[in-house]
Amino acid sequence: MVYHLGVHATDGDRLLRTLLDNRDQLHKAGTEIVAPERHKDIFDEALQSLAGGSSTPEMEQIMLDAMLDGDNPQRVIMSTATFMGAYGRVVGREGLYPQIGRRAAALTRLFPSARTEFFVAIRNPATLLSDVLPLFAGGDYTELMQGNQPQTLRWRDAIQRLVASVQGRRIVIWCHEDVPLIWPEIIRLVAGAGPDVTLTGGSSYIHELLTDDGVAKLRDAMSSQDRLSVSRRRELFAEAIAADAQEDALDQSVDLPGWTQEVVDQVTETYRADVAEIAVLPGVEFILP
Template identity: 40%
Template sequence: MQIVYHLGAHCTDEDRLVRALMKNRGTLAAAGISVPSPRRYRQLLPRIAKSLAGGPAAPDTQSVILDAVMEADEAERLIFSYDGLLCFPVNVVSERGFYATAPKRTAAYANLFPEARSEFFLALRNPATLIPDLIRRTKDGTYDALMSDTHPLSLRWSHVIRRMLAHVPEIDLTVWCNEDTPLIWPEVLRAVAGLGPEEALEGDFDLLAAIMTEDGLAKLKAYLDGHPPETVEERRRITTEFLAAHARPEELEVEIELPGWTIATVGDVTAAYEADCAEIAEMPGVTFIAP
């Protein structure tokens, strides 16, 4: 059995991926792929993972999970998607670091079904735009409550990924940049589902529908129907051109107003993020989906 964990990260997905996959439940079920509703496991998986204390789940514990989430009697691939699997938004930044819980939590999820092949998927996001959204999702809702004395340049995704790789050496980890998701969304969907690029799925335009005008999206679909791209690269190029012409500015522009931050701070954090992504893309054991 293959067990898939889409870990978020926070403020990158808002359940779009699992909703898109659930549109295809019939097609996926026929291929042995199960996509249970997140409400079945959002509290269950973190609770059981924490209870393992570093050890593997017993067969009866595995049965409890499967009984709670499975609708069919069996499946070859089981997909979980929830950005709270690693931690709550308030714990993303702590005195122990950025996503400090990620290594142990990832190891714990791999131990839920120790005999199965576990795959992990994670979208990264520029901390300069992530922090404002995290503030909006935390109870106190202030910069100081989230960041405390943490310097923004210390929020390094490369450190998070490196710790995950060290904690789970055999991890099967796929990563991409949230900023690239509109261009690589079909590939992300199929990677999580475990399907090839030729497989037809509903939901290929779900993300573009959120950031493009209705007229622009209709024109893009019509163009792709009349000029089917021969390669993934060609589809991305076409999408980029239509997105540039028909994007909703309010969906792409992000205002960053954080205490003590200047334009230079935003530039420094963004440059560090871009360097991190380039480093992560070269890490052994990481599959990096890039446009």
């Protein structure tokens, strides 16, 4: 059972759409993609009835029968930021994503007989909150922050809670800022697809950042390669971004109450320090660009 937890404002359903575009190929490899509308109500009802307990084998089978199309998939993938709750759950009194561990642990109890994997994108809190605040229906910036100061929002603490809660299950993490360079690897890792499985959509993310001319030049550059290694492909992606990114595609203004450039810089430095710690945290696989 594979859970892509988001987080909020990092994916825009791109991963789910890309996996669904490859549904036929993945189905042949024993993998099924379950859209949120197929599992949300089932999981909500199950978690409420379990009240912290674990599913019985009979309950597991009932849920699988209700949400799957295939008879016996070996890998089941679900992708939705709502696993982490509504936008107001991004920050709690204990900091950034205080419930990430509890929510992930609850998901492991839905199918205790299965292996469980978690995939998580993290993002600079400065840009994360900038995108989340306009979508937060519960109130204003003060309510969203729950009494926290910007400099205290630590991804390190959230991921440590996640690792402790899922008890040795696989956790794969990457930085949202790196996605244009590592998108093909993310798709393949989540899909559990080996090199023999042909997947499409690996260049879709970077194409969104480039001008039409840049997309054409990148396609020409990639097609001219006899054997395209991961490192060479990332070099081509980086060169394309540097030369042909759309205007303002890589820039984001941070417009949050009380945030000066100094605050943004401090939060960014803390985020970089947290990434360095998380990347070597036991129990975490980190996708580096």
